[in-house]
Amino acid sequence: MGDQISPQPPANRTHFHIAIICALPREADAVTLLFDHFWDDERDLYGRADGDMNTYITGRIGDHNVVLAILPSMGTNDAAAATASLRSSYNNLKLAVLVGICGGLPRIANLDAFLGDVVVSKAIIQYDYGRQYPGHFAVRNRVEDSLGRASKDIRSLLAVFQTEVMRTRLRRDASKHLKHLQEKAKIERRRADYRYPGTAQDTLYPPAYAHKHRTSCDWCTASDFCDLASKMSCADVGCGLADRLIREHSVEEANFSPEIFIGRVGSGNTIIKSGQDRDRIANAHNIIAFETEGAGAWDEVPCIVVKGICDYADNHKNEVWEDFAAATAAAVMKAILGRYIVHDRDSGFSQN
Incomplete structure (x- = not known):
C-alpha cells in the first residue's frame, strides 16, 4: 500500500468556503485540535484584505478548507466588525460556524439538558435589542426588525439534522471526534483539561x-x-x-456523547446570570440558550451557532465545565462539517 498523498493547500483565499469564529482563545484551542491539516505551519500563505485587522489560522477539516478567526473580545459589536473584515478577505464563504461555550436552559423541548450538551441555532434572537418602557422592555422581534432567516442552504442542512436518523449519526460522529480531541490534547500536552468533569459537578x-x-x-x-x-x-x-434539583443523568461518564439541541438561540451583549431572568426571556421568545456573538455575525455571513453548555445561565459560578463544553462544541462542529455537502463548482468537480 503506497504512502497517502497529503492534500495540497488551496491556491488563494477564494478557495476557502468555511469559516470558524471563536470569541475566546480557549474555544479556538479546542477547535484547532480537530484540524486535520494546517496551511500556516511555516508562515501565513494567504494574507488579508486592506483594512482587515483580523489574524487567521488556516487549514483543513475533513473535506473543507477552513479559516479560523478569533474575536478581539466578546460581544455582538466586536463580532460584527470582525466578521465584516473576515468577509472582505474571504469573500467566497458559504458557511460560518460560531463555536464555543454558552449558558443553556436546563430543560429543552421537554428533555433535560446537561452541562456539556451542545446547542445549534436555527434562528437568532437579539434579546437585549428593543425599547425600554416604564416597567417593561420590549424586544424588537417583528419580521422587519429581525436578524433575518438563515440561508436556504443552512435551513435545508438543519432540517436534515432534526431527523432522528441524522441526529443519531451526528452524536456518533461527535463522540468519535471528542475522543480524538482528548487524546490529541494529551499527546500535545495542552494545558486545558478536556476530560468529562463528572455528573457530581453538574449542579442545578x-x-x-x-x-x-x-x-x-x-x-x-x-x-x-x-x-x-x-x-x-x-x-x-x-x-x-x-x-x-435532582435529575437523572443517563450518561456513561467514560463514554460521554453530547446531546444536540437545535432551536432559537438568544444573543446579546448582556450575559444572563439569573435563573429567573433566564426563564422569563426564554419563555417569551422560545430560546434554548444564551450567547454573545451570533447577533453580530448573523447579518455578515451565513452562519450557524454551535456552542457547548458550560452553565445554566444562572448566578451559580462554575468554571469547571468551560474547557469540556468548548471541546464538545468543537466535536459537534466537525460532525456537522462532515455532513455539509460542497457544491460541484466549489469542490472543483465537473461533469463532462
Missing part, C-alpha cells in the same frame, strides 16, 4: 435560589447579589447540596 439550583454567602455578609443580607460571592464557587459561599 431552583431559579430563585440565590448564589450568596450563607454565613454573615452585609451585602448578602441586604440583597440577593454580592460581588464577592459572584466570584466564588457554590462550595465556598455555602450553597446547600440539599437545595439542588
Whole structure:
C-alpha cells in the first residue's frame, strides 16, 4: 500500500468556503485540535484584505478548507466588525460556524439538558435589542426588525439534522471526534483539561435560589447579589447540596456523547446570570440558550451557532465545565462539517 498523498493547500483565499469564529482563545484551542491539516505551519500563505485587522489560522477539516478567526473580545459589536473584515478577505464563504461555550436552559423541548450538551441555532434572537418602557422592555422581534432567516442552504442542512436518523449519526460522529480531541490534547500536552468533569459537578439550583454567602455578609443580607460571592464557587459561599434539583443523568461518564439541541438561540451583549431572568426571556421568545456573538455575525455571513453548555445561565459560578463544553462544541462542529455537502463548482468537480 503506497504512502497517502497529503492534500495540497488551496491556491488563494477564494478557495476557502468555511469559516470558524471563536470569541475566546480557549474555544479556538479546542477547535484547532480537530484540524486535520494546517496551511500556516511555516508562515501565513494567504494574507488579508486592506483594512482587515483580523489574524487567521488556516487549514483543513475533513473535506473543507477552513479559516479560523478569533474575536478581539466578546460581544455582538466586536463580532460584527470582525466578521465584516473576515468577509472582505474571504469573500467566497458559504458557511460560518460560531463555536464555543454558552449558558443553556436546563430543560429543552421537554428533555433535560446537561452541562456539556451542545446547542445549534436555527434562528437568532437579539434579546437585549428593543425599547425600554416604564416597567417593561420590549424586544424588537417583528419580521422587519429581525436578524433575518438563515440561508436556504443552512435551513435545508438543519432540517436534515432534526431527523432522528441524522441526529443519531451526528452524536456518533461527535463522540468519535471528542475522543480524538482528548487524546490529541494529551499527546500535545495542552494545558486545558478536556476530560468529562463528572455528573457530581453538574449542579442545578431552583431559579430563585440565590448564589450568596450563607454565613454573615452585609451585602448578602441586604440583597440577593454580592460581588464577592459572584466570584466564588457554590462550595465556598455555602450553597446547600440539599437545595439542588435532582435529575437523572443517563450518561456513561467514560463514554460521554453530547446531546444536540437545535432551536432559537438568544444573543446579546448582556450575559444572563439569573435563573429567573433566564426563564422569563426564554419563555417569551422560545430560546434554548444564551450567547454573545451570533447577533453580530448573523447579518455578515451565513452562519450557524454551535456552542457547548458550560452553565445554566444562572448566578451559580462554575468554571469547571468551560474547557469540556468548548471541546464538545468543537466535536459537534466537525460532525456537522462532515455532513455539509460542497457544491460541484466549489469542490472543483465537473461533469463532462
